[in-house]
Amino acid sequence: MLSIKNLTKIYGGKNKAVDDISLDIEQGEFIAFIGTSGSGKTTALRMINRMIEPTSGSIEIDGKDVMQMNPVELRRSIGYVIQQIGLLPHLTIKENIVLVPKLLKWSEERKDKKARELINLVDLPESYLDRYPNELSGGQQQRIGVIRALAAEQDIILMDEPFGALDPITRDTLQDLVKVLQKKLGKTFIFVTHDMDEAIKLADRIAILSNGQLIQFDTPDEILRNPANQFVRDFIGENRLIQDRPNMRTVEDAMIKPISVTADKSLSEVISIMRERRVDTIFVTRNDGTLLGYLDIEDINEGYRKGKDLVDIMHRDLFKIQIHDKLQDSVRTILKRNLRNIPVVDENNILLGLITRSNLVDIVYDSIWGETPAGVDEA
Amino acid sequence: MSEFFSNYGFELLQKTWEHFYISAIALLIGVVIAVPLGMLLARTNKLGNWILTVAGVLQTIPTLAVLALMIPLFGIGKIPAIIALSMYILLPILNNTIIGVRNTDPNAKEAALSMGMTRLQLMSQVELPLASPLILSGIRLASVYVISWATIASYIGAGGLGDFIFNGLNLYDPVMIIVGTVAVTVLALLTDKILGLVERYAVPKGINISR
Known part of the structure; x- marks a missing residue:
């Protein structure tokens, strides 16, 4: 054109x-x-x-x-x-x-x-x-x-x-x-x-x-x-x-399945889900999967004592990454901002996955020790 | 003193009005010429500076001499006085307009042009509002000048409060001189105050906000 x-x-x-x-x-x-x-x-x-x-x-x-x-x-x-x-x-x-x-x-x-x-x-x-x-x-x-x-x-x-x-x-x-x-x-x-x-x-x-x-x-x-x-x-x-080879992957390859609840759940339901899945942070979505915000365990504690609803206490401003983003770019941002749990969404803001610090560490190990035999020989 | 006012009260009002409208017309003509001219000259580097220099030189000619020079050209009375006064105040307005336009944010102009403003739209919608604080303060300054210089215009028969002062000088009447002088000063201060208010309301709001 x-x-x-x-x-x-x-x-x-x-x-x-x-x-x-x-x-x-x-x-x-x-x-x-x-x-x-x-x-x-x-x-x-x-x-x-x-x-x-x-x-x-x-x-x-x-x-x-x-x-x-x-x-x-x-x-x-x-x-x-x-x-x-x-x-x-x-x-x-x-x-x-x-x-x-x-x-x-x-x-x-x-x-x-x-x-x-x-x-x-x-x-x-x-x-x-x-x-x-x-x-x-x-x-x-x-x-x-x-x-x-x-x-x-x-x-x-x-x-x-x-x-x-x-x-x-x-x-x-x-x-x-x-x-x-x-x-x-x-x-x-x-x-x-x-x-x-x-x-x-x-x-x-x-x-x-x-x-x-x-x-x-x-x-x-x-x-x-x-x-x-x-x-x-x-x-x-x-x-x-050099650096780019293992990092040509997208976020999709590295993400894990996130734990989420829909916004109509009560706080006690949320607590039992979190206890069962052993997580300290949980994402809140609409029924169609659109990401709304997140809650962490401290918020829930406090909200529960004060008798508030889930929608009142959840954090709405959160940093998210797109599913087709390059992993390399996302890693940089995550480290720069010191984030722990980053939701992965598509263009319509539907929650699809989760990147955590620990699975980033896995990726770094993979790229250093997982794929190296050929690289070591060349060197 | 009260005798003075009962004798000259009406004349004082009349002369004040005369003084005011000679000044106002001269100011208006000065603004109508100097602002557009300044906006055009601001684009040119050499020509703009050259015109400013010439205007600066003109400014150094004593007012009385300019008024006297008007007589062979336009005769005596209000019209030559108004012409001389408006020429005189071109400089402060021209100067502030050129500087105001030259100091407008080049990025705002660049953005406006690259989004498809014509030159004329750039001048009227970007340069003029952005330069308006300086242009308005130039006009305010010129208004005070013009009121004080209009006093001398009485010398070539323009009337105004200068008549009181010149008559006072001729008649050795200090009260007349003082009344004339005070009236001119009050007129100048009032105009300055009023234009100060105009300035506050006419300058676009966003320009005054700074973080």
Whole structure:
């Protein structure tokens, strides 16, 4: 759907920022442009919505040459997220979200509906719609930055180092969120990054750029297995090449069956289930399996004494991982956050499994001693 | 003193009003020219700085000289006075507009442009509101200047409270001078106060909130 042919940008007559890049991107793909600074990745991205005009070559969206389109209309049809977020401080969150719909002259009701729908999508309360950007944290602001790029139902979203300015934990959360959003909405995302971990975690295909040239354009697996040349190998880092082999597995391979109860159970029933299964934490789901929260033994003790209901005492904010996430990424997050029990869910938030610290330890042992005979021989 | 007010009370009110509307019209013309001009000039590096320098030089010409220079061009009366005064206050407004627009967050502008705002929409919906605190304070400053300078405009027959002061000088009547001066000062302070309130309500809410 997005076809880039022989794209070149020359500054000052001879300085090639982007040098003859050609690539085809399918509808619904998550693409990363990665490279060191000065590799031309941002220039390439910004030529797609004509914030920078190409020197030569063509970009076609669904067969239409962008150079033939009105640049203002083109930009309204493509979402854009920048590292510095760039919310307009004098507008409320709602006005910020529906900036492009307003330019497209949507009706008030339609804008209102869209703003509500989107803010729910990124787990922020609707009351935030009336606040101003400066009242939100950086991570919250960038959530708004992301949904602002989706508000006019754009099919293509461009992101220029969207998480670069956030702290590691916020960045992790936002990466997960964007990945889930992208899957759910089926839109084409193209993002620029210099962080290989981020590219591997998010992208369906990665375009590696160096000095304006496209060095390799392939899936993360393929790039890790068959780096095109020494540059790519250096860029990925030898460390990751070795480390990555046992870790190409997904969360699904490592998870165990979780213990859960439905939300209509009484506390005494919950206690007997927990005693029987010998666990100190239990997940709470709806009847259809949708994850609602969790309870640990101390909460139950206290709630039981005070005669409260299960729904009143359960913790609703919990960190969860997606079933198709790479195990490597999840392990990093779990260790960073010092979590003990992490629920595994699918796109619809249905509880499917559980990762615990102890089964992570098993995996680490497996990868060190379980599969090594061949590796030891080679060494 | 009370004798003065019974003799000149009506004239004082009349001259105050005259003074006020000469200043207000001059201010209005100054704003209408300087704000859009400043927003355009803010984009240009060299031209903007060059115009600011020229405006700065113009500012150093004594008010009296500017008013005198108006006589051969526009004759005497209110119109040349208003023209001279509005030229005079271009600088503080222009200066603040250019600085205000240049200091707006480049990321907000980048985001707005890349989402498909036209140049005109960028100016009216992003740059103007974001620069509004500085623009408004420039206008407020200019309003105080213009009221004090309008006193001198009486010299070329524009009327206003300057008449009291000049007549007082001619007639050696200190009461007349003092009444004229106090009236100008009160007018200037009141205007400043009122524009201060306007500033507080006109600046977009989100800009004042900082974490």
